[in-house]
Amino acid sequence: MSRRHPNARRATTISAAALTLGSAMLLTACAGGGGGGQSPSAEAVSLTFVAGVKGDPFYITMACGAEQAALAAGVDFDFQAPNTFSPTDQVPIVDAVAAAAPDALLIAPTDAASMFAPIQRVIGAGTKVVLVDTTLEDDEGTSASVKTDDYAGGVEAARELAELTGGSGEVLLINFLPGVSTTDARGKGFVDEAAKLGLTVVAEEFAGTDVEKASQIVDASLQRHPDLAGIFTTTDYGAQGTVTSLRNADALRDVKVVGFDASPVMVEELRAGNIQTIVSQQARTIGELGVEEALKALRGEASSGTLEVPTITITEEDLESPDAQAGLQVESCG
Known part of the structure; x- marks a missing residue:
């Protein structure tokens, strides 16, 4: 819910x-x-x-x-x-x-x-x-x-990923850019809570708004960590690149993904089951x-x-609920 x-x-x-x-x-x-x-x-x-x-x-x-x-x-x-x-x-x-x-x-x-x-x-x-x-x-x-x-949003993302992965395993953090107050706080909240929950954060990588770079980061991480259990991306750009990489590696749904922000493209990936949870502003x-x-x-x-x-935490099951709707984002004011 x-x-x-x-x-x-x-x-x-x-x-x-x-x-x-x-x-x-x-x-x-x-x-x-x-x-x-x-x-x-x-x-x-x-x-x-x-x-x-x-x-x-x-x-x-x-x-x-x-x-x-x-x-x-x-x-x-x-x-x-x-x-x-x-x-x-x-x-x-x-x-x-x-x-x-x-x-x-x-x-x-x-x-x-x-x-x-x-x-x-x-x-x-x-x-x-x-x-x-x-x-x-x-x-x-x-x-x-x-x-x-944002810190609490990162904490929530760690909790969601821990639940999705069974509470253990290696996870990857794809962040935005160093020095940005919001995503710095999301990343810190995630890392702090992941450590408490028993998850192993193998790396924090930065992709900015470059979807292709995010995809390349996941490609390399899958090579270095073949047992990677989950990925948290602090932006929808990182999530888009993550889905592309996991699709190419035939690892969609095997590697659990928690994204941030319910943009239209993120909601589409959530409906398709390629992203399991969105923590949205x-x-x-x-x-x-x-x-x-x-x-x-x-x-x-x-x-x-x-x-x-x-933040509002959204899953496919409750996407149409009033609470979830409050976190959805648009591409134009209509």
Whole structure:
């Protein structure tokens, strides 16, 4: 069944009931317009969302949630994203945002250290900044942070893989890129919990957004570890490459796979039985909450600090359940 797992770290982890109620209250209050000072001002407010990379269903789904909340509040919404998940491509976009000086910026930093200075330039221009998804090593001047409880997501992935493999055996971790706060936390949660459960993590490899590289990593790992029992990939890119490699090796379903994020292609592989479990983020909710925090900052209200949204664990059996549906991602806002 679909499960939400809170984490005990020092941040506000939102319960499932609070997420449902809070999202409904946010959209209702924004749409109502009057009473309680829900709108930051009578004048039009502008908000820009800069995602981590263009074309990723996770960020598209987050943008859909943010846009819905912004439009309900009468806020002008703009969405931008770099061609690659890198400061090289993201910095020019952020510098252009600093020059335009919108009232608020939601941003998923592509590097926890390198994006500090560009974001400070935005703050210096008078824009309220809310970090969404990824974060910074130093969040000075930002108004809030809304992200997935990624460490707990990694822990859940280890538990799922342990159950699928019988609680023992060699497993592989395919991560994204070093220095990315979200996937670093997923990887650490997975490794820590796997050790407690008796799984042997033979390696942590990095594939970025390169599906072919992920496939090559699995090819090589199967050669080095012919008894490999399972694989956890912290992104859907890694999962796609994993499935390709296992298919070529005639090892689909023999090697158990737990992926992260329920993008359309991931759901297709889950239905086919090529992936056994998906641990997914609630991308739309993160977008909605990001807008809520931005509006609070513009109204001068106290920040919620860091909000951690729990993951949803999805299997083929419960794919159509309401809980699972909350974790599904889209390729366009429709």
